[in-house]
Amino acid sequence: MSEDMKKIAGVMGWPISHSLSPRLHGYWIEKYGLNAEYRAWPVKPEELAQKLTALKSDCAAEGAVFRGTNLTIPLKETAFDVVDTLDPSATRIGAVNTVVLDEKGGLTGRNTDGIGFTDSLAEETDVTALSGGTALILGAGGASRAIAVALADLGLSDIIICNRSAARAEALAGHIGDVARAAPWDRRSSLLEKADILVNCTSLGMTGQPPLEISLGGLKKTAIVSDIVYVPLETELLKRSRRQGNIAIDGLGMLLHQAKAGFEAWFGVKPEVDAALRTHVLDGLKGS
Structure with missing residues (x-):
């Protein structure tokens, strides 16, 4: 993977239009000046495996690289049978909320909610x-x-x-x-x-x-x-x-803090949860 290529991650769920994750991760991407994008993908459970596979080639066709995704309702348990490897955090909790593409192109399921x-x-x-x-x-x-x-x-x-x-x-x-x-x-x-x-x-x-x-x-x-x-x-x-x-x-603090590990794994930067981020995400709540 070339360091010059745009890195793409996102969030999947059904429905997904309510998610604050694009606003949250978008704030960090801009703050740290990254060549990256965080998207929202509406995905039904039966579509998850196909969507994850397709995103690798779809992003490559854009000249970008797919790095992984967050998962929300109702996909957190479906992912158990879809990812290639389960991190101990996901196994112990019994659900996956973060998928990371490894260097060999495999998908690892993690859980950062705890x-x-x-x-x-x-x-x-x-x-x-x-x-x-x-x-x-x-x-x-x-x-x-x-x-x-x-x-x-x-x-x-x-x-x-x-x-x-x-x-x-x-x-x-x-x-x-x-x-x-x-x-x-x-x-x-x-x-x-x-x-x-x-x-x-x-x-x-x-x-x-x-x-x-x-x-x-x-x-x-x-x-x-x-x-x-x-x-x-x-x-x-x-x-x-x-x-x-x-x-x-x-509940906002949990949302903000669970996002840190995924962002770091996808984009290589450890982000900070601070008052400015909280205000930015709260503004999105008020506008919804």
Whole structure:
């Protein structure tokens, strides 16, 4: 690969028009003056393998080189059977959110959601203080998997997965191991008394979705509350938590931080997450 060739990466999903990733990566490409482009590709699960293969030749026809892609809903699990190699991060979490083309032309699947979550927490609090503590995770989807693994790596000794589908909660707890357990959805409020960190990984509370119904009365004042929703940026859960004195962390930080590793792998520059980037991406939210 010639260093003079334009490097192309992007994001795939179905749908994909809502994605903030092109705005985010485009900011970094301009900031660091790179000969690169980040695109958005609408791709259905059954089209993923064909699209990844086609992009190598399509980019070459442009005189450019395909470097890889982010994956969002509903492609993160489909990618397991499509990529050539799975990074340990993807294997452990059970999902792929970043694909990188290696020097031999093979596709490696990675997952950067967990480190993105941890780095966003670290901006607001001392994450080492969570070791030995209890987490309550609402939801059992792909993001929940990454966050549960990240919390286990931080040393939490009790990770409670609370989901509307009990079977999915039990499956995720089994995947994480001995430190995790499933709990019924109707116990979500009473379980807060034990929690040192509460993480909403559901779509409840997102714009256009039903509200998240949960009583925060039993939540310790020292507990951290995180909501991976970022539309709206300040969900009702975060507003209520902040009013009673809890540290409240929105979902935008995770989005920004999970993007760093992919950008570096594709374009060879380690990017910085700073206030200017956050403002730039927030402007995109306001305009959507």
